[in-house]
Amino acid sequence: MTEPLPALLLVTATFLLAGLVKGVIGLGLPTVAMGLLGLVMPPAQAAALLLVPSLVTNLWQLFAGPRFGALLRRLRLMMLGILAGTLAGSGMIAGPGDGAAKAGLGAALILYGVVGLLAPRLRLPPRIEPWAGPLAGAATGLVTGATGVFVIPAVPYLGALGLERDALVQALGLSFTVSTLALALGLAWHGALPAQVAGVSLLALLPALAGMALGGWLRARVRPATFRLCFFLGLLGLGAELLWRGLG
Known part of the structure; x- marks a missing residue:
């Protein structure tokens, strides 16, 4: 980031929007942040920036419910798969060339957009x-390690377990928290987590929390179904742009 002020403004606006999306529909902060930041910087740098906002907001989501212990016991093998898969795949996002990582990020966003629209x-x-x-955990980890996106196939898999709403929200928080920590380990392992970027990631927490608060206020005033439709359509467009750039 050679131009500190424009870069800081970009990061602030990105995490404000990403937090707003999470505040309205309960997910999407890392996905939106990775997609938008991936347009202007290497995916490894974008992934490093999202670590602190993603970790804090997902810990908030994780411990907001009453069933952490029971969910951890039920999903512990999936979480181990996420850890192993992320460490195995993190060499791609941290690699010297970002074309393949950017194309992979675009493909992951497109896939998530399609799954979200088809529901x-x-x-x-x-x-x-x-x-x-x-298996779902290992696949999620490989996608996380390669692209910085935590949601495929974790979100469809957890949604298919028949969990009640509060338990599902908490299970997603658990999955995203483990993915964030595993991604941080993978980036650090490959030397792609410089102290400067980690500091900016800490600053990005403030707009992310502000966006979540704004999203919570907005949730009572908009139709969540309409917002989700716009969100997934936006992911399709963003993913297509990233895929085009990565393959170009």
Whole structure:
């Protein structure tokens, strides 16, 4: 970031918007931040910037519910898969060339946008969780390590477990928290987490929290379904742009 003031303004606006999206629909902060920042900087740098806002907001979401212990026991194998997959895939986002990482980020956003728009009603029987959970976790980790996006296939998988709303929100918070910590480890392991970027990430927490507060206020005044539609359509457009740039 060679131009400190414009870069700081860009980061502030990005995390304000990303926090607003999370405040309205309960998710989307890392996805929006990675997508927008990925347009103007290497994905590894964008991923480093989102670490502190993502960790704090997801810890807030994780401990807001009453069933942390039960969820952790149920999803522990999935969380281990996320950790292992992220560490295995983080070499791609931290690599010297950002074209492949940017194309991968674009593809992940497109896939998430399609899944969000189609909203498939999946239901997984509990008997398959012992092997499906680690597979879903490992796949999520590989996508996280390669692109910095935490949601595929974790969000569809957790949505298919039949959890009640509060438990699902808490389970998503758990998954996103583990993904954030694993991504931080992966970036640090590959030397892609400089102290300067980590400091800016801490500053980005303020606009993210302000955006979440604004999103909470806005949630009572807009139709969440309409907002979600605009969000996923926006992801499709953003993903297509990133994919084009990465392949170009």
